[in-house]
Amino acid sequence: MVPSEAQIQTNLRRGALEYCILALLRGRERYGLDIARDLTQGTLLASEGTLYPLLSRLRKGGLVATSWQESESGPPRRYYSLTADGHRALQIFEATWKPFRSAVDAALASGTE
């Protein structure tokens, strides 16, 4: 069976999405809805709801931390921030991703010229 675009997208997201979340938290802490809106702008998140299992896992893995903060409108919000381990994981991902991306691009380009 030929995999569909949606299946390929699902598989590609699986390796990269967590690190994209970490990257969004670099430099500032953010709350869930804010992160979700950023990720669904593109094709990274299939639906906003799937963000929360990921955040929960990242928190359990010690890559992000949460804190409650008052909001101007409505109830207090849970803010997510990068931990020291989260920073390190993000750096390692970046170092791995760039050559990986170039290798994929080079492979896709070969034979098309």
Place this chain on the structure above:
Amino acid sequence: MGNSARSARVDRYLAEVDAALTERGVVDRADIVASLREHIESALGEDPASPEDVDEVLASLGDPLAIAAEASTETPRYVVAARDSRRWVAPWIPAAVVALVMVGALTWVFYLPILVLLAGVVLLWGSALWTPGEKLLGTLLLPAPGVALWALGVAAFTTAEVCESESVAVEVGSDETPPVETTCTGGLAVWENVVWTGLLVAAVVAGVVAAVVLYRRGVARAL
């Protein structure tokens, strides 16, 4: 929209997520459900939200089963095999369920089709592609068009108007014409016809709508 109606809608959605997470044995389910609730509250804000707003927020959160699927996959998750932990989720399952149940119901009076119908229902309940509510809906509504059409056939036989004619014997040779009495029984009044036709159409429409919904959701989740 009243706050109670709004929160009933939200509660139902979160209960669906919670049930799906429980079914997958997800440990962090309280945490996930709490953060989803928070997301919904932030998105709707303090102002009374219209039903459309609530629907929109819940729609962009997405399918409860998709959230549960994400929660139950382990890191690193490059492996496609993650979805194999779910039972009976092959892409052909939705079509098979709809076909087996609907065809089985249409012809259930015969011996074999009742097994076909049962096989369809077992497949529907055994598969991880649908929520318990959807399964119940499918079990009740998918056979409806078949049963309705079948009932229509029986009704045509049993409620048809029957007329009997009786005559009294007369002496041969006499010029008397034998009196003939005709009595008719059965038949439906006009209003009964209208009611039954309405019910039949409703059963067929409900069944077809259920089939389309279950099929489309099933196929989307079989990915």
